[in-house]
Amino acid sequence: xxxxKKIIILFFIFFHLSIICIxxxxxxxxxxxxLFNEDDEKLNITLILEKLTSSNFYDLYTTYSGTNSSYGFxxxxxxxxxxxxxxxxxxxxEILDAYxxxxxxxxxxxxxxxxxxxxxxDMLLDSLSISNSYVKVMEHQISxxxxxxxxxxxxVIARIxxxxxxxxxxxxxxKRRVFNEVVQYNFCDFESR
Amino acid sequence: MILNRxxxxxxxxxxxxxxNLSEGEFITFLRITTGVFLxxxxxxxxxxxxxxxxxxxxxxxxxxxxxxxxxxLTFSNLVTFxxxxxxxxxxxxxxxxxxxxxxxxxxxxxxxxxxxxxILLFLYIAISSGPYKYGVDxxxxxxxxxxxxxxxxLKYSVDKFIFKCRRLPNYTPYxxxxxxxxxxxxxxxGISKSIGSTWYNGEAIWKSLNLIGTLPLDxxxxxxxxFILVFMGWSVIILEIFYVIAIWREKIGLYWFxxxxxxxxxxxxxxxxxxxxxxxxxxxxxxxxxxxxKAKLL
Numbered sequence: 001x002x003x004x005k006k007i008i009i010l011f012f013i014f015f016h017l018s019i020i021c022i023x024x025x026x027x028x029x030x031x032x033x034x035l036f037n038e039d040d041e042k043l044n045i046t047l048i049l050e051k052l053t054s055s056n057f058y059d060l061y062t063t064y065s066g067t068n069s070s071y072g073f074x075x076x077x078x079x080x081x082x083x084x085x086x087x088x089x090x091x092x093x094e095i096l097d098a099y100x101x102x103x104x105x106x107x108x109x110x111x112x113x114x115x116x117x118x119x120x121x122d123m124l125l126d127s128l129s130i131s132n133s134y135v136k137v138m139e140h141q142i143s144x145x146x147x148x149x150x151x152x153x154x155x156v157i158a159r160i161x162x163x164x165x166x167x168x169x170x171x172x173x174x175k176r177r178v179f180n181e182v183v184q185y186n187f188c189d190f191e192s193r
Numbered sequence: 194m195i196l197n198r199x200x201x202x203x204x205x206x207x208x209x210x211x212x213n214l215s216e217g218e219f220i221t222f223l224r225i226t227t228g229v230f231l232x233x234x235x236x237x238x239x240x241x242x243x244x245x246x247x248x249x250x251x252x253x254x255x256x257x258x259x260x261x262x263x264x265x266l267t268f269s270n271l272v273t274f275x276x277x278x279x280x281x282x283x284x285x286x287x288x289x290x291x292x293x294x295x296x297x298x299x300x301x302x303x304x305x306x307x308x309x310x311x312i313l314l315f316l317y318i319a320i321s322s323g324p325y326k327y328g329v330d331x332x333x334x335x336x337x338x339x340x341x342x343x344x345x346x347l348k349y350s351v352d353k354f355i356f357k358c359r360r361l362p363n364y365t366p367y368x369x370x371x372x373x374x375x376x377x378x379x380x381x382x383g384i385s386k387s388i389g390s391t392w393y394n395g396e397a398i399w400k401s402l403n404l405i406g407t408l409p410l411d412x413x414x415x416x417x418x419x420f421i422l423v424f425m426g427w428s429v430i431i432l433e434i435f436y437v438i439a440i441w442r443e444k445i446g447l448y449w450f451x452x453x454x455x456x457x458x459x460x461x462x463x464x465x466x467x468x469x470x471x472x473x474x475x476x477x478x479x480x481x482x483x484x485x486x487k488a489k490l491l
Contacts, residue, residue: 006209006366013209017377077389078401106241134259
């Protein structure tokens with residue numbers, strides 16, 4: 001292989017792996033900062049990495065090369081899981097129907113749908129975060145989708161639950177996971193009504 | 194220690210450009226398995242496609258696009274584009290699905306492989322960048338990107354009859370890229386877990402087994418013998434962090450490779466993350482089986 005071609009290939013390999021290291025280091029330091037830094041101030045290196053990762057070229061390259069996410073799955077700890085329920089009620093406050101998710105035909109679709117609850121954790125940790133507005137709008141849109149099936153329905157009560165897993169000692173005596181309500185939305189304003 | 198520039202140069206040259214390391218079988222394996230994987234994965238959501246990804250599905254396009262990367266061409270962008278030409282969403286969905294399945298089949302049989310993987314990369318990102326993204330999407334995107342940039346391997350492909358290779362390319366640098374990428378995956382995965390206390394006391398494993406979607410078995414044995422959970426937590430961290438060293442070793446490389454495959458098999462079965470576990474197995478086999486492990490087994 002020609003030297004020039006070798007240099008180009010090596011440059012690409014080094015560049016690509018550097019991108020991977022940068023994004024992973026950034027997320028690792030963010031997690032470390034969140035866990036151990038009581039001052040809530042970002043480390044200088046985190047700020048430098050954020051600056052490096054804010055360019056359009058970086059965004060484009062990482063999106064299409066699969067390097068825009070860190071590899072810290074279930075890290076530093078396993079994240080909490082959330083689920084939702086939607087109760088359809090009429091003007092007399094009678095329950096017409098209840099759903100835990102839209103009526104998907106396939107199991108994997110349900111699994112994919114439940115992933116939309118991931119921003120809820122950010123919302124609970126920081127009530128002022130944009131995730132708050134995002135989750136509310138998302139729940140409203142899902143409720144609007146569900147209410148379309150019921151002509152006489154007036155409102156939807158959308159609830160989000162935190163999946164509380166039992167401790168090992170509790171599991172032995174028969175306790176299983178429970179769902180604790182963390183937020184409730186009452187939606188009565190729909191474009192289709 | 195005096196750094197000998199020529200020595201370093203030789204080592205780098207040998208590591209990345211040793212011609213005898215690979216005949217490109219790893220690319221063929223990755224190509225065929227990725228094609229099959231994509232067909233199966235899409236088929237598991239195809240009947241709910243419009244509900245999930247449609248512009249006016251359960252979560253409308255403006256909400257979906259809010260969470261997608263700015264530079265990603267999303268499915269709703271495609272629908273909006275075709276709506277300008279009076280093409281309705283259901284037609285766009287059908288075209289999308291036909292293209293996706295066709296390109297996956299092309300990838301399997303090795304027909305215009307690079308072009309097929311490029312198209313699939315765009316199509317896959319279109320549906321996986323929104324609110325339904327999880328780990329498997331990161332790695333499938335990575336796999337498709339590599340299939341696009343890696344040179345063609347004409348073994349078991351229709352491309353063999355279309356493209357005449359004057360000289361076989363050197364596949365080694367691309368194999369090294371995949372291998373180092375995998376090492377970084379596990380290294381950063383392990384390091385990130387290592388700062389979380391729950392991985393040391395078994396709670397992370399216990400919580401994982403109690404998530405929604407996991408295999409509904411009776412885990413009383415684990416609950417009564419917490420040391421098993423602690424052992425599993427430590428094993429995951431050690432397996433991941435030291436993968437970068439152990440996988441290259443003559444003696445323990447094979448056992449590390451098998452352990453990682455078993456870990457992913459366990460993730461598939463017990464945590465219900467079938468697609469994630471299977472694709473990670475595919476990547477590991479592509480990266481290390483043909484070049485490092487196969488010779489040890491034979």
